[in-house]
Amino acid sequence: MTSTNFPIALPGAQDGNTLMWADPAEVEQAAQRQLRNISRLPWVEAVRVMPDVHLGKGATVGSVIAMRDAVSPAAVGVDIGCGMAAIKTSLRLADLPDDLHALRLAVEAVVPVGFNAHSHDAPVLKRERSLRERRDRLFERFDQLKAPGVSDRFGRALAQCGTLGGGNHFIELCAGDDESIWLTLHSGSRNIGKELAERHIASARTLEHNLGLPDRDLAVFLAGSAEMEAYLHDLWWAQDYALLNRHVMLATVTAELRRWCAEQGRTVEFEDPIQCHHNYVAQERYDGVDLIVTRKGAIRAGLGDLGLIPGSMGTGSYVVRGLGSLASLNSASHGAGRRMSRGEAKRRFNEADLAQQTAGIECRKDAGVVDEIPQAYKDIDQVMAAQADLVEVVARLHTLLCVKG
Numbered sequence: 001m002t003s004t005n006f007p008i009a010l011p012g013a014q015d016g017n018t019l020m021w022a023d024p025a026e027v028e029q030a031a032q033r034q035l036r037n038i039s040r041l042p043w044v045e046a047v048r049v050m051p052d053v054h055l056g057k058g059a060t061v062g063s064v065i066a067m068r069d070a071v072s073p074a075a076v077g078v079d080i081g082c083g084m085a086a087i088k089t090s091l092r093l094a095d096l097p098d099d100l101h102a103l104r105l106a107v108e109a110v111v112p113v114g115f116n117a118h119s120h121d122a123p124v125l126k127r128e129r130s131l132r133e134r135r136d137r138l139f140e141r142f143d144q145l146k147a148p149g150v151s152d153r154f155g156r157a158l159a160q161c162g163t164l165g166g167g168n169h170f171i172e173l174c175a176g177d178d179e180s181i182w183l184t185l186h187s188g189s190r191n192i193g194k195e196l197a198e199r200h201i202a203s204a205r206t207l208e209h210n211l212g213l214p215d216r217d218l219a220v221f222l223a224g225s226a227e228m229e230a231y232l233h234d235l236w237w238a239q240d241y242a243l244l245n246r247h248v249m250l251a252t253v254t255a256e257l258r259r260w261c262a263e264q265g266r267t268v269e270f271e272d273p274i275q276c277h278h279n280y281v282a283q284e285r286y287d288g289v290d291l292i293v294t295r296k297g298a299i300r301a302g303l304g305d306l307g308l309i310p311g312s313m314g315t316g317s318y319v320v321r322g323l324g325s326l327a328s329l330n331s332a333s334h335g336a337g338r339r340m341s342r343g344e345a346k347r348r349f350n351e352a353d354l355a356q357q358t359a360g361i362e363c364r365k366d367a368g369v370v371d372e373i374p375q376a377y378k379d380i381d382q383v384m385a386a387q388a389d390l391v392e393v394v395a396r397l398h399t400l401l402c403v404k405g
Helices: 029-039 099-112 129-140 151-160 190-203 226-263 340-350 351-357 367-372 380-386
Strands: 016-021 044-054 061-067 084-091 168-176 180-188 272-278 280-287 291-294 298-299 306-308 317-322 331-333 391-404
Touching: 016 029, 029 044, 029 061, 044 291, 061 298, 084 226, 084 306, 084 317, 099 226, 099 391, 129 151, 129 226, 151 190, 151 291, 180 226, 180 306, 180 391, 190 226, 226 272, 226 280, 272 298, 291 298, 298 306, 306 331, 306 380, 306 391, 317 380, 340 367, 340 380, 340 391, 351 367
Parallel strands: 016 044
Antiparallel strands: 044 061, 061 291, 084 180, 084 272, 168 180, 168 391, 280 291, 298 331, 306 317, 317 391
C-alpha cells in the first residue's frame, strides 16, 4: 500500500478510534490485539499506528496514544526519552579515506558502549562549560525524584551520562545523496530511565482502578492523583537526562572527528544539531481538548518539525520535516521497525550473513550484533512511502560507519 491508502481503521478497535498507516494484514496478530486492548481503555481518546509498528512490551512500538486525564507509563516504556540526534558536517564524501576502521575505533574509545560507563564524568564536560553547568543543574534535582529506591543510582546515572548503551542504539557516520557527511546517533535515558519507569509501572499495577484491565501492563495513573504527579515529575527529569545524554555524546564525537580530521590535514565545521525524542510524553491540544500524548516508537511531526527516521545498521536514515497531519496527531514513525524478534534473528542469521548484509560499511560484524542484522528490520523505504502524507524528506542518508553497543 502507498500513503494514498492510509490511514485505515484497525478492525475491532473501540469506536473506530484507531487509525493505521500500516496494512493490518502485515501486522502480527499479537500487536493487533495489543492495539485493540489499548483502544478500549476508557481514558483513550485516540490511537495512531505508524508504519514501523510491531509488538512491544506493555504497549505497541510505533503507537501514538492520546488519553484524557490519564497516562500509562508502559505506553512510554522503560527507555524514557529515547531518541535521535544528527549533525550535518562541512565534510564531503571525497574528503574521507576508503578505510574508516581507525575512526570507528577512535569513536568507540571515547564513547562507552554496551554496559560500559565513564569512570565519573564524560571528559568532554571538563571542556564544555555550558554542558557541565546543564548537567549540574539536572543532577541538583536528582534527590527530588519520586520513585522509591533510586537514591543510590546517582553515581551510575552520572557515569552513564554521555554513553551509548546497547541493543539498537548506535552512532553513525553517513553520506547524503548530495555526498554531504552527517553524524547521527540513537540513545536514551540509560539505566536511570529504566529504573524510574519500572518502579512507576509497578506502582500503577497496584491501583484499584486498574485491577480489571485486560492487560495489566496498560495500567494508568489518573489526573489529580499523587501517583500521576510523581510519575510525570520523574518522566520530565528522565526526558531531560536523555536529551543531555545525546548532547554530551555529540560533543564527544564531534571533538573526536575534529581531532581525526586534523590528523588528515583537514578542518571540519558542524551545523546545529537536530534532536527528537521517540519514546516520550507530551501535553497537547486537539479539537479544543487537552490530552496527554505518549509516543512509543514515534516522533512528533508537526508542521515544520525536523525529525530523524533511521532504518538499520545497513540502510541509513532519513532527515524529515513534519507536514502537520492532524489525522496522525502530528506524528510519524521512529524508524523502520523490527520485522522479527532478536531471538528469531539470532536463530535465522549468523556472522557471515551479517558481513554480507553490511558489506561496504565499517562496523562490528560479530555474533554480538547479529540480532541487529538489517534483514531483522522492515524496509525503510517502504516505511517512508507509507507515511508520505506525514513527513517530507529533507535528506536521505547512507551509512558509512556504524558504532554499536
